[in-house]
Amino acid sequence: MLGLLFGFAIVHSGGAALRPWAEKHIGCRLYRIIFAFSSLPLAVILIIYFFNHRYDGLQLWYVQNLPGVQPFVWVLSAISFLFLYPATFNLLEIAAIQKPQVHLFETGIIRITRHPQMVGQIIWCVAHTLWLGTSFTLVTSIGLVLHHLFGVWHGDRRLSDRYGEAYAQVKQRTSIMPFAAILEGRQSILWQEFLRPSYLGVAIFVLLLWWSHPLLLEATSKIEL
Template sequence: MTWLIVATIYWLGIHFLVAGPLRPAIAGRIGETGFAGLFSVLSAIGLAGLIFAWAAASYLELWPPGTLLGYAPLVLMPFALLFFVPSVTQKNPTSAGPPAAGSAPLPVFGITRITRHPMLWAFGLWALGHLLANGDLASLLFFGSFLVVSVNGMFSIDRKRRRSMGARYEAFVAQTSILPFAAAAGGRQTVSWREIGWWRPLAAVILYLAIIHVHGELFGMPAIPGLTMGG
């Protein structure tokens, strides 16, 4: 458990400090490309540390498993995957990497009409569902750290893009929203299912069913509570 606490602090530290207030100084010395490489290495180390520490951590129950909370991943993961698939198959000004160059308006297309942070919503929903379902301290630290980083990342990315892109990003923000469908509900945007395409939701459903099928073998626990490993 001690190593998991250390890994959690490290993971939060690199996202809140290195990628936050320390970023300008570090990037000023090694450049944006160098910073991106450095942060990728630090993140890989942090992710590996979290996984190994969580797997080895002792079990301390916080709330009893087997309740309705055990079904939280089954409910939340379809939505997570519906955000995830478009986030990796459509361009988005909030994606990792250097800001889009030029002076042309940033495109609002597909999933960004629903939310400008689809990937972070995907990871946040994944983390929340598994945090609720597991109900132990180690899972609270492990999944909670991903949840916190995902939520903070939405606001952090907006701040960084505003600084680097100015009015271009402000115009993008004015047409989009963090909260899914909020821009459409406020009359600032129109959702286009044609831009998202039929195959992306289908891919998300197929991926969801595949995860349910292999979850027990890969992670030692069936995706459906009460289902035995054999069926």
């Protein structure tokens, strides 16, 4: 699993590092397509492998039969997706329908944390490691968190190289730790920024995931990985 995570990290973070050079030589849309078709298959393999081996290794703890644990895990998972897929992402750019661009966002969930994907991944890992309690899940979570912590440094460096002083000012007004900039008075939450269709889309996605979760586990179990 660590090998798969390391391979995905090289392709995903390496592709992100090559973005300025690639966009200059092959264009924004072609870069986005190559990046997506390189990263997505590896992500799908990781998900299937995780589903199929989630109970491998040692059973470090077992809390699934304790009252309240299942709804707690689902609430944490739902919160994690609000961070993993923030409304600042432009789906049309991701699909290369619109010209993909690098944005300097400072609204919505970015007011809470400058790196929402890292926060969402940590919450997701805590929820699933608590629920499954296996050494395999613990190792997987450690690998995912380390990759996203690297992504914090990598993302800040790339945006600093691209935007210079403008991004330095954004860093002054935001924080990596959730709510830290708000508690320190450097930032404030504007709740109306969260009233966007994309957040409704995330909520619907979570409900569909909850409904289809058994079907996904059954489907992936039929794939030998």
